[in-house]
Amino acid sequence: MTETIDVDLCVIGAGAGGLSVAAGASQMGASVALFERGVMGGDCLNVGCVPSKALLAAAHAAHTVRGAARFGLDMSLSPVDWHRVRDHVRGVVAAIAPVDSVERYEGFGVRVIRAHARFTGPREVEGGGVTVRARFMVIATGSTPFLPPVPGLAEVPYLTNESIFELDATPEHLLVLGGGAIGCELAQAHARLGCRVTLVEAAGLLGAEDPEAADAVRLSLARDGVRVFEGVSARAAARTDDGGVALTVDGPDGGAEIAGSHLLVAAGRRVAFDGMELARAGIDVDDRGRLVLDARLRTSNRRVFAVGDAAGGPQFTHVAGAHAGVVIRNALFRLPAKAGQGGVPRVTYTAPELAQVGPTEAELTAAGTRYGVLRWPYAENDRAQAERSVDGFAKLLVAPNGRILSATVVGEAAGETISVMALAIARRLKVSALAGLVVPYPTRTEVLKRAASSWYVPRLFGDRTRAVVRFLMRFA
Structure with a gap:
C-alpha cells in the first residue's frame, strides 16, 4: 500500500543543494520530505570534491617529501602503498558523512525517503511506496559524468x-x-x-x-x-x-x-531527468533537455524550483548552496530573491591552484568593455619565498574608474585568497579599498594588495609628483 504525506516542501536529491534546502527549511519551521535514491551527500561528498581533495592532499604530501631538499632536509619516499592512500580518502569521506546522514536530517524533522522520485502531478511526487503532496518542490538531482561519443x-x-x-x-x-x-x-x-x-x-x-x-x-x-x-x-x-x-x-x-x-x-558532466516524468508536473525543458527557469530558479510550474547542477548553471557546490538560499527566501518568505551569476569564484585545485572570479580578459574584450591590468608575482611575496612556492601571480582587471571587474590568482592557496576578490567584486569596490587594506605579514594575500597598489605607481611616482614634493620641501 502507498503511504501519502503532506508537507510544505519536497526536495528531490540529497546532494549539496538539496541538503541545504532541506536543512534550512526544516530548521525554520517548514515540514520537509527528502527523496534520495543513492547515497546521502551526493557527488560532492562521495565521488567529487571531498575524495578528490583528499587524494590531492596525499599527492601534495608525497611531492613535499620528494622536494624536501629545497628546505635543507634529507628525506626519502617509499613506494606508495595504494591501499593506505585509498583508506585515507575513505576516512576523510567517512569523517564528513555524519553531517549529511539520514539520522542527522531526521533529527531536523525531515522525512527521508530512500527511493527514486517521479512526478505524478503538479504538486505531487511518488517513490518507494510513498506519495508526497507538497506546497513547493525542489529538483536537486545533480549531474553525472558525460561520456563523449568516441567509437568503442x-x-x-x-x-x-x-x-x-x-x-x-x-x-x-x-x-x-x-x-x-x-x-x-x-x-x-x-x-x-x-x-x-x-x-x-x-x-x-x-x-x-x-x-x-x-x-x-x-x-x-x-x-x-x-x-x-x-x-x-x-x-x-x-x-x-x-x-x-x-x-x-x-x-x-x-x-x-x-x-x-x-x-x-x-x-565534463551532463544533467538529465530520466524517469522523473516532468511533463506530469507541467515542467518544461528546452531543446537540450535543460530545465526552463526564471531568475528566481522557478520552473514553468511556479511551485517547483531547481538548484545546483540541475539548474543548468555553473556546476559548483558553492553555487548549489547559494541557490538553496534563493529558494528558501522565495518559498518560505515569499521574497522575490533572484540567483545571480556574476561574481561566482571557481578554483582548479592543481598545484599551483588556479582561482578565478569575474570575466576573463577574453570575455571583457568580446563584450567591448574597457579595462586595465594590474598584476603582482608570487616571486615577490615573502611568504611564498619562505615556503619555496613562488610559482604564480595575481592579476586584477580594472575599469577606467578603478572598479575591480575580475581577478585571477594562480599559486599556492589561490583558492583561499580569491574569496577576498569575490567580496570586492560583489560589493563593486575600487582598487583603493584593496590597496588600503591592512593585511597580516607575511601572507599570500599581500599579492592582491600589491597588485591593487600598482594602480597608483604611475600617479604617485611620476614627474608631476616629484615636482610637487620638491616644491613643498622648499618650505618645510
Whole structure:
C-alpha cells in the first residue's frame, strides 16, 4: 500500500543543494520530505570534491617529501602503498558523512525517503511506496559524468570520478581524456603518487581560464611527469591485449595510438531527468533537455524550483548552496530573491591552484568593455619565498574608474585568497579599498594588495609628483 504525506516542501536529491534546502527549511519551521535514491551527500561528498581533495592532499604530501631538499632536509619516499592512500580518502569521506546522514536530517524533522522520485502531478511526487503532496518542490538531482561519443568507448573498461577512488591498485599508466579542472587535478594527483599519466585534450588545457594562468598549470603538470596532448581528438577506443585501453587520436601531425593500463574519462558532466516524468508536473525543458527557469530558479510550474547542477548553471557546490538560499527566501518568505551569476569564484585545485572570479580578459574584450591590468608575482611575496612556492601571480582587471571587474590568482592557496576578490567584486569596490587594506605579514594575500597598489605607481611616482614634493620641501 502507498503511504501519502503532506508537507510544505519536497526536495528531490540529497546532494549539496538539496541538503541545504532541506536543512534550512526544516530548521525554520517548514515540514520537509527528502527523496534520495543513492547515497546521502551526493557527488560532492562521495565521488567529487571531498575524495578528490583528499587524494590531492596525499599527492601534495608525497611531492613535499620528494622536494624536501629545497628546505635543507634529507628525506626519502617509499613506494606508495595504494591501499593506505585509498583508506585515507575513505576516512576523510567517512569523517564528513555524519553531517549529511539520514539520522542527522531526521533529527531536523525531515522525512527521508530512500527511493527514486517521479512526478505524478503538479504538486505531487511518488517513490518507494510513498506519495508526497507538497506546497513547493525542489529538483536537486545533480549531474553525472558525460561520456563523449568516441567509437568503442562504451565497450572498454573506463573510469570516471564515480569509480576512480575505488581502485584496488596503483594504475601503472593512467590515460586521462579531458583537460578541464577534474582531468588536470586527477592527472597531477596520480602522477605525484607515482603513476605514469598521459592527458588528452581536444581543445586547450583549462580552456575557459586565463591563458597565462593555464600556462602555469601546464608547466607544473609537465614538471610532475604528465604528458599532455592538446588539440588532439580521440577517434576510437579499444582494449589492448594485456587488458588495458588504447586511444586512437587525431592531431596536427596525423593519427597515433596511445595505450595505458587505465582510462579516466573527464570530459565534463551532463544533467538529465530520466524517469522523473516532468511533463506530469507541467515542467518544461528546452531543446537540450535543460530545465526552463526564471531568475528566481522557478520552473514553468511556479511551485517547483531547481538548484545546483540541475539548474543548468555553473556546476559548483558553492553555487548549489547559494541557490538553496534563493529558494528558501522565495518559498518560505515569499521574497522575490533572484540567483545571480556574476561574481561566482571557481578554483582548479592543481598545484599551483588556479582561482578565478569575474570575466576573463577574453570575455571583457568580446563584450567591448574597457579595462586595465594590474598584476603582482608570487616571486615577490615573502611568504611564498619562505615556503619555496613562488610559482604564480595575481592579476586584477580594472575599469577606467578603478572598479575591480575580475581577478585571477594562480599559486599556492589561490583558492583561499580569491574569496577576498569575490567580496570586492560583489560589493563593486575600487582598487583603493584593496590597496588600503591592512593585511597580516607575511601572507599570500599581500599579492592582491600589491597588485591593487600598482594602480597608483604611475600617479604617485611620476614627474608631476616629484615636482610637487620638491616644491613643498622648499618650505618645510
